[in-house]
Amino acid sequence: MVAHVQKTTQSMIRACVVVFAATLALFGFTIPASAAATNYVALGDSYSSGTGAGSYGDSGACKRSANSYAQLWANAHSASPFQFLACSGARTGDVLNQLNSVTGGATLVTVSVGGNDAGFADVMTDCTLGSDQSCVDRVNEAKTYANNTLPGLLDGVYAKIKQKAPGAKIVVFGYPRFYQIGGSCNAGLSDTKRSAINSGADTLASVTSGRAKAAGASFADVRGPFTGHEICSGDWWLKSLSWPVDESYHPNVNGQKLGYLPVLNQLAG
Known part of the structure; x- marks a missing residue:
């Protein structure tokens, strides 16, 4: 009974x-279902694709790493679907093309872009091969571009993200400073060059943060987490000049896992 x-x-x-x-x-x-899967789209350049962190599978020149913050977050949160569209070398125009594959159902979008537009790959080449003054001058060129031309390009990217995924949480990633000034490196670039390059990263962060906030997106500033883990520190989360050359000055496995991923965890909820 x-x-x-x-x-x-x-x-x-x-x-x-x-x-x-x-x-x-x-x-x-x-x-509401706390276990509901996130429809996640990862856009952007090599810092989002995970270039430098290895395990690229069949992604070819895009170098989408299984160790990237995007893939790690998708795995941990059972993102479904997960569109991993970020690609090494991408500029703002390329990210606009990546967005053509995005559906309106996306609930989380991450993106990093702007460094290639501002020419920071060329900056690193010029600073490696040239004098202190030529390095400073080239960084200043890139900073002028970042301040005067890049804002409009970023506005276009963020506007299209909002158009393609109107209900999505948008997280815009910045870039780390490359060097610990006065660190443990006894060879390579001078502190003058290293300081100039770091100032370029700060300019990119300032511009990107401002445009992201104006678009209603969250800015993921990774400079704090990378402090103490730059090149020339006691625990590098970035590669220096390395082979393959396109992986130089990119986050390694720890940079993605310990530098980028915790920031996304905090902002994505």
């Missing part, structure tokens, strides 16, 4: 839950 009553009670409770959910749906409401 007791078992029968318990079974009847459980059936009634389940029926009430079904009716309640159906009633909410009728009026356009849904019951």
